[in-house]
Amino acid sequence: MKRYYLYVCMIFLMIPLTRSYAQQDAIYSQYMFNPFAINPAYAGSRDALSAVILGRQQWAGLDGAPFTGSAAIHGPIKASGLAGGFNIIHDELGPTTTNGAYLTGAYHLKLSKGKLAFGLRGGLISSTFDYNKLNYNQPDNYSNIGAITEGGPSFDFGMYYYTPKFFAGLSTTHIGTNTFDHSVNDTISANIVFDQHYMLATGLAIEMNDNFVFKPSIMAKYVQGAPLNIDINMSMLFRKVFWFGMSYRHGSALTFITEYNITDWMRLGYSYDLVLNRLKRFNSGSHELFIGFDFLMRKDKDVSPRYM
Numbered sequence: 001m002k003r004y005y006l007y008v009c010m011i012f013l014m015i016p017l018t019r020s021y022a023q024q025d026a027i028y029s030q031y032m033f034n035p036f037a038i039n040p041a042y043a044g045s046r047d048a049l050s051a052v053i054l055g056r057q058q059w060a061g062l063d064g065a066p067f068t069g070s071a072a073i074h075g076p077i078k079a080s081g082l083a084g085g086f087n088i089i090h091d092e093l094g095p096t097t098t099n100g101a102y103l104t105g106a107y108h109l110k111l112s113k114g115k116l117a118f119g120l121r122g123g124l125i126s127s128t129f130d131y132n133k134l135n136y137n138q139p140d141n142y143s144n145i146g147a148i149t150e151g152g153p154s155f156d157f158g159m160y161y162y163t164p165k166f167f168a169g170l171s172t173t174h175i176g177t178n179t180f181d182h183s184v185n186d187t188i189s190a191n192i193v194f195d196q197h198y199m200l201a202t203g204l205a206i207e208m209n210d211n212f213v214f215k216p217s218i219m220a221k222y223v224q225g226a227p228l229n230i231d232i233n234m235s236m237l238f239r240k241v242f243w244f245g246m247s248y249r250h251g252s253a254l255t256f257i258t259e260y261n262i263t264d265w266m267r268l269g270y271s272y273d274l275v276l277n278r279l280k281r282f283n284s285g286s287h288e289l290f291i292g293f294d295f296l297m298r299k300d301k302d303v304s305p306r307y308m
Helices: 004-013
Strands: 049-057 067-076 082-093 096-110 115-130 147-162 166-172 179-183 189-193 197-204 206-209 212-223 229-238 242-249 253-261 266-275 286-295
Touching: 082 115, 096 147, 147 179, 147 189, 242 266
Parallel strands: none
Antiparallel strands: 049 067, 049 286, 067 082, 082 096, 096 115, 115 147, 147 166, 166 197, 179 189, 197 212, 206 212, 212 229, 229 242, 242 253, 253 266, 266 286
């Protein structure tokens, strides 16, 4: 039974039979503590050389469940208002493996009460669909195809407005046409498609007192062919060291989030997703772990509770 939902996914991946589709962009539960993962305009907004390493195992215990690994680094370029970054991603779902490497450039414009940043991310993305990993009841023309790999350039764009206690960001991935054709033989071809995703996120840090900060946030995500997805998040910061929060992903998961500021330059985060839909019968939830570093931070910087 663990394979049941994976087989359902494979059916949609192979309709019509001469087309296969790459998985959608990776899901992150701790994007509110790692916004660069979803918005290139965030690059440089921490006023430090910031690095994050992340691993996510979704739907643990389900054969072929998604696994995501990523690493990123970004920071400002002196006092020019410019910022740069680099990130890589490795994503697996059943017979599909996606890899990407990207460079990011951003510009931060000072306004009266905050800053407005614009960011562009560009790089190379590839997807491999391995037909050998499928189980066939009867061999057919597809059982001997093997692995198909296609890819090419991909671009993301984002805008990000922020003050010491408020932020709002809008971003989109895979701008333009991202369809890559692969001819297997004279009768079989594969089209690997990366759909454009749209994300809108906003949040506010409310300082209740010196030892307690309350941070509500919300994110809406849309991709063609899927319903609008909304995340509602509530986090609390205790003594400027320990974050604890909960997030509700509409119709699919309830997430418990923690982050610990080990030092003023190192932080560790963990989240657990409790699955709420029918998939809960076949897995034990999702786990996400990340470690973040902030190097070369200004000594005189008054760190916003939004960034801790």
